Amino acid sequence: MGLETEYGIMCAATNGVRCLGPDEAARYLFRPIVEKYSSSNVFIRNASRLYLDVGAHPEVATAECDNLRQLLAHDRAGDATLTDLGFLAEQALAQEGVDAKIHLFRNNVDTIGNSYGCHENYLISRDVLLKNLGNRLMAFLITRQLVCGAGTLAPKNSGYPAGFCISQRADHVWEGVSSATTRARPMINTRDEPHADSSRFRRMHVIVGDSTMAEPTTALKIGSMLLMLEMMESGWPLPEWEVAQPSHHIRDIARDLSGQTPLVLKDGTTVSALEVQETYCQAASDYLRQRQPPAQGGTSQAELLKVVELWSRTLEALRKQDFSLVDQEIDWVIKYQLIRRYQERWNTEDPRDPRLINLDLRYHDIHPQRGLLRLLEQRGVVKRWITEEEVLQAKDHAPDTTRAHLRGCFLQAAENCHAPVTVDWVRLKLDRPEPTMVELPDPFSAVDDKVDELIATMQDHSEQGVYS
Incomplete structure (x- = not known):
């Protein structure tokens, strides 16, 4: 498995005014890479891929990982690598007389409505019919944002009023399963590109997830998906909900902090988004009681039990509307409560207040001294899943099990x-x-x-x- 993360980039003078456009800022960011490799698309020493994507978005694709903890460390190592490049870019600007900061944002939307992604990759057997598997996962994927959305202050859009959204990607996906990526923006991409022996493997390319900042949220995003795939591969009994209009429902769910959004199924019945997640979470808990851990590699039983505990607690928080149960672990909850506190302090309810929009954006800054989430981590207000030592190891060393x-x-x-x-x-x-x-x-x-x-x-x- 692996993660691909696209980052937003901004260059601002010390007075906060933008001084370089994204294209020029990205050129400064990648200058050391181009000087060393004569390319802005390279594999670096920890075996991850670092490149400049369309739209001046720096992107890191982690190396192949075979367990959750390993992936979290390499995902976080990508942030550290780009932070180092940002520091070098600021030094280069200073030498040219430009007093400015390079800001890198691990998010999915910019201030003018453009969206960029965080894609998940899972290796599955060639025997699996990907489209059928994708359709079976649709109810899970459109409701998964309840437990691992990044949260955002969304503008008025397609009949929805401006306000807080659980997910940043919900408004920017248009199909369930498709071979396209940018034109259709599906939730699951079926393009047959396994990067492995095509007679044995397929790659499930999940496009619908948010770029998450808090490590427990990322762990829940990936861990719950791993459990769903394991259960389906093993034939574990799961309800097969076929959602009539998944792209419509995903937007409704994003704006309902209660989780009670009804999903209309193709057979005419309905089920709430929260009930979908509760059913799958309970199935995962039951499955783990009899799961035989892999003899070698893979995510440990203890790690998956930890995932299910957080999954269950997040759903309990939604059911009880008591977000204090997960306000140090789940991104959208952390951000929602942070925004509410500042709304009270600034006496504003306007979701388009520039101060709140700036707060929303700063949450996703990956810089350890400028990003709000990173500062909250350092103060112990937001919990971590892995250690800084694991991140430093992953920054310079490839996974040793793949x-x-x-x-x-x-x-x-x-x-x-x-x-x-x-x-x-x-x-x-x-x-x-x-x-x-x-x-x-x-x-x-x-x-x-x-x-x-x-x-x-x-x-x-x-x-x-x-x-x-």
Whole structure:
């Protein structure tokens, strides 16, 4: 599994006025990367992919991870990598006489209504018919925002009044399952691009989730999805709710903090969004009582039990409307209560008050001294799921239990040897003196003699002065 996160970028002078557009700010941000690699689309030493996406959005795609805790650390390491680049960009601007700050936002909407994504990737068996699986997951996915939405102050939109929304992505997805990504913006993308042995694997590409800031929220987002996939693969009994208009309901749910939005099913019956989540959460709890933990790798039983405990507690908070149960763990709850406090302090109920919009945006700033969520973490007001030591380890080292380990070793050796190489998710190629390539079709294999031989060849060439 892995996460792809697109970041918003803004350059502001010390007086708060924007001084560079996103395109120019992104060029300063990626200047060290382009100078080192002659490209703004690269794999870095921890085996993740760092690149500049369409619309001047920096993006990090984590390396392949095989357990939840590992993924959280590598997801957070992406923030740390971009923070470092932001610091270098500010230094470069200062040397040119520009006193400005680079702000990087882990969110999904900008102030003029553009949306960008946080995509989840899950490896599934080729035997699974992805469209059918996606349709079965639709009720879960459109209601999942109740427990892991990022929250936002949304403008008036398509008949909805301006106000607080549980999800940032809800207004920006238009279909349930589709092979398109930008034109249709589906919740699940079915494009057949497994980045692995296509005879064995498929990739489930989930587009509907928010970019979450609090680690427990991210853990719940990914962990609940892992449990749903496990239960479906094992044939665990689950209700098969077919929602009549998923893209319409997802917007309604986003504006209902009670969770009581009724979903109209194709058979004409209804079920509330909260009931959907409660049913799936209870099924996951029952499933875990008899689950056989994997012999090697995978997410531990203890970690999944922790996910279900938070899942259940979040649903209880919704049922009782007692958000103090999760106000240190769930993003939209943390942000909602923060906004309510400042509304009272500033005596305003206007959701488009510029001060509140700025507060909303600052929540998503990834800078450790400027971002509101990061400051709340440091004060102990927001809980963490992993340690800072795990993040620092993930920043410079690939996961050691997946194919990413081989990519990381290869990249590190190439850097040490100053060797010209080309890398993607599946291939490692030594470009000179004779192009030599190794393919890695199995994402679960962290050992490969051919990669060891390729690295040894690279080191021999380096000692012979081939790359001098």
